Amino acid sequence: MNFLMRDPVIQGSSMAYHPFIPHRGPEFAMSAMLGHQPPFFPALALPPSGSLSLPGALGKPIMDQLMGAADTGLHFSSLGHQAAAAHLRPLKTLEPEEEVEDDPKVHLEAKELWELFHKKGTEMVITKSGRRMFPPFKVRCTGLDKKAKYILLMDIVAADDCRYKFHNSRWMVAGKADPEMPKRMYIHPDSPATGEQWMSKVVNFHKLKLTNNISDKHGFTILNSMHKYQPRFHIVRANDILKLPYSTFRTYVFPETDFIAVTAYQNDKITQLKIDHNPFAKGFRDTGNGRREKRKQLALQSMRSYEEQQKKENGASDDSSGEQASFKCFGQASSPAVSTVGPPHLKDFCDSEEDSDDESKDGNHKDGPDSSKISTTTGDGKDHEASPAKGHPFGSSDSTGRRTQKSQADSRQSPITVISSTTRSGEELKSPSLDQSKTDECRSISKDSFMPLTVQTDSAHMGHNHLHNFGFPPGLTGQQFFNHLGSAHPFLLHPGQFNMGGAFSNMAAGMGPLLAAVSSGGVSTMDTASMASPPQSLTGAPGLPFHLQQHVLASQGLAMSPFGSLFPYPYTYMAAAAAASSAASSSVHRHPFLNAVRPRLRYSPYSLPMTVPDSTLLTTAVPPMPTVAGGGGGPELKADGLVPASPAVTLDSSSEVTSHSSGIPSASPKACAEKDAANELQSIQRLVSGLESSQDRPRSGSP
DNA sequence: TCTCACACCTTTGAAGTGG
């Protein structure tokens, strides 16, 4: 606590931290002070038992570090599929000078639509071939440094470690989550671009696709069906993707965008909402000449003919009953009267690439006709309950009771900015046992894996909301439901980790080295600094850090064995990264106050977001990746134990990224640590390289 | 639960046309 209290970060609302070094942030501090569980909780992704095959020299040190960390506060537990969580040691506090100048604010576009879906428990279809998200994830950024360049990313992390089932018209926990799918970060195709450019338009991530194909080679985001997820938006101030790993991540989470991945819609209401709002599903609308309409007409026709027949056969007396019943059913099933109304501007929700100019449209949809229409669309009891929303589904009053609850703090106009910190101490982590030990089913299920999330306010807040939204039984409310956004998501940078949008990936296609160019905005301006950096080309992409190469390759659609790339070699890296990231991840606090007011420092993008009424910003950092090591592999692990320790590493001085030391005790100084790290990393890299080659994977464009 | 083919629809971009 003392440590926390003296952490300057606590005082600031905007801060920078080194991405690869866990930081202790306000979030943590606040949580601690408030008696919350430690916000961060490093999750280390480990391969299935026995599958972690690291070269002795490489693997042992890593594992030793990992395991040895126990004394220093590191703690491992099994997470779902062999993931481990590690508690990191306290890190240094941020230095004032490390603070960034900009103060980005992010607003979720089509928020009303998202909320509409959220009320019923958003479902996103995932298919083998990949499906887009609907509503599309779009945001508007403000407060960016006009001149500076930013890379905008998006990823989707599990909201908890539970598996769900749709039972009795509501989503219920059906057990523990299945093993995590490889995490992928989607880099907006326009990245990097100047703040001015980003602010001039709506940033649309509609190209991101979801899949359940674990061996996906397109770079799609892989999800587990029947699991709950939370999309996250990241802003990274960096002029080159090569610097991404060393840059500060500001992560924004919009609670209303969470959803359950499904291979087939479970909730008819959601289906209807999709049909009503998604232009591509227009053919299924009741209005118009789509299939649905035809079906409806056919049905009506048959009904009528049937009735007539009945009349003839039985006389007019009984038809009434039968008729009514029939139509009643029919009406219910196929045509929500409401939905018949033409959906508002479809384009508002699903516009083409350039959203920049669609603002007006987007804005307009609010008063779209649907509002009322939709809310009344299906009519089950639940909906009716929410009826208040009918009037203004989109209205700020927004209505739904649940919304109201959560939100008093709900400021729809201003997303809360939270900077996640990467730092955390074992002590802190442990301590927080705090009261809030609410244990819910999920938690209990996975209790081994995570520290008891606290949830108290957070959980309560979140849980309430979400549970409610998903129609969970009251009993579930308050249970650990959304505590794992981070914990279960180690920051796995591997193969398809990064998925760059079409243009991006296309540009990168087939050329590892050129990826750098890609990152530079399509121009082949390799970052010389990066290039100059030591041996990092595990994959043959000279200037590109391993993980970047991986993700790039993935996005390029290059063959990458899903698992091959995942475990053996990459693993090293993953482990490190994961550990680091996990630090931030695990338990994200959802304390309203914290969420709303304090920026949170998060270590890894895969940490869990907090639930903030409106939007939450978390700052996260990519896993520690010593620059020098570009190779990615296990270097990171080395540091003190996991992760965090990783030396701030030599960042490109030119980089705007803040490479400060944040936290780790050792971080101090780049100098010493750097050197050692560099050497060690190099050696590790060599080892890894060997492994890599043996793995034989097309991962890299060059041999 | 998942996968697949399907019909229906929107989006995209090339080609054509006119000023």
Next chain:
DNA sequence: CCACTTCAAAGGTGTGAGA
């Protein structure tokens, strides 16, 4: 050369049958 229109191909959707 530019703006606009037309058109076909590409691609996104939910459906429903089958596994």
